[in-house]
Amino acid sequence: MAVTQQLARIPVEYLAACRQSADASAEGDPFWDPPSADVLDLDWAPVLLERVCELGGLDDVRRHALHQALDGDTVIDLAFLNTPPHAIGPFGPAPTALSPAQVALAAELLDQIDFPALLAALPADQATAASLIGNGAENIAGGVTAYLLEHFTALREFYRTASQRPLLVVLWWD
Template sequence: MALTQQLARVSPQYLVQCRAAAARSSDGNPDWDPPAEDTLDLDWAIWGLIWFCQRMQVEGQRIRVLRRSITGDQGGDVGFLDHPEVYDGFDSPPAVLAPAAVAEVARDLAAMDVDELLRSLPEDRFAAAEACGFRGFDGHPREYLVEHFALLQGFYGIASRRGLAVLTWKD
């Protein structure tokens, strides 16, 4: 099974509920079950976009925003989510972006133009896939990257408007 980037929009109150459930549970199960409409599977698209931006020496702040959007911030007291019911344990446990940080990321993502980021993406599908670190990619990656970047922008925009936190993890 391939690793994919996962995101979930949750309220701070939901995190408190999950923390309490984990404390009550004999095995630390946090009863993690955010609504499907508040979760997003980004596959590995944003990793490829970051890879491409690094190779093209895109301005560092944009890369930092992209990276932060999928890796969260350090701390955040979400260690209780380090549980098999939340993620598969292959990579580091979930990380969180608090509502204020979500608003920052949403603003910065909204200011980005993915077409500008991909301006120098090669026309040849094999060269374009290689430029994104996608070996064996089927087709040209432009549409895949644009679609997933739009999903990321929209996801953060909604989270910001609703005053929610965002959890990030690989599964």
């Protein structure tokens, strides 16, 4: 089973309820089970998305926003989600999160990224573009640019919806 990046948009109250469940459970079970409509599987796209933005010359402010949207922040204590046997991300770094205010800023800045233009700056030949991107991009079936556009669009929409509701976003690798 491959390890992929997962994101969940949840209300602050849901996270508090999970924390309370973990504290009350003898096994530390947070009963973490966000609705599937509020979970996004980014597959292996995060590193590739960041690389395209670097290659395309995206400015530092938006590159940082993308990085934070993909890596989260450590300000919100999520240690209770990383406790065996109920850890949500046992194969990667500890889960992280963005507060609703951070989500709103990320959504605003992601909306300002012209990802098709960044992809257009890559070589038209898919094999050459994949080689330039690196990080296993050459192994993506169906073409790297279509894969990355699909995942960036999903990420942007995910954050836009989280911002509108206003929710926090929890990120982990599973």
